[in-house]
Amino acid sequence: MPRRLTPRDRCVVIGAGGLGHIGVQVLRAIAPAELIVVDRNPDAVELARSLGADHGVVADGGQVEAVLDLTGGHGAEVVxxxxxEGGSTAEGVRMLRRAGDYHVVGYGEDLVVPTIDxxxxxIGFIGDLVGSYNDLCDLMALAARGAVTLHTAKYAxxxxxxxxDDLAAGRIRGRAVLVP
Incomplete structure (x- = not known):
């Protein structure tokens, strides 16, 4: 869980797909910060906006500059x-403000940051795998009151x-689930 975010803070969420769309809803429910969502897929950005993100940025090459513009040139307190993967870590670090926290949830590439920077x-780096039992209980409470809903596409x-194929082509909004 990110440090306590205040109404003065900004939080950037990179990736509004399977897990990210849940993260946006949880953040909206528990944090008063301004939420900025970045995703390559315009439909995922629109889904995030409909779920409570304050701003949506399509990752089209200008996403770092767009986030910096939205944060007055300072960057976000939390990313x-x-x-x-795919360059998101280098871009995410550039979206972070001085003394900010970078939470790595997705994986696939190396995080390469000069120690002097x-x-x-x-800045601080935090790896988040799954959360604690209490985090799960909190998520279930939010889901029970309708603050978090799972967007799924079901496949036999x-x-x-x-x-x-649909995941690879970006046709899934939310999560894909295989069912018997």
């Missing part, structure tokens, strides 16, 4: 990266190839 900017087990 949560649900992608962790970490020290001189006083024998139609798994279509699920994989």
């Amino acid at each position: 949560i990266d649900f992608v962790g 970490v020290i001189s900017s006083e 087990l024998d139609d798994f190839r279509s699920a994989v």
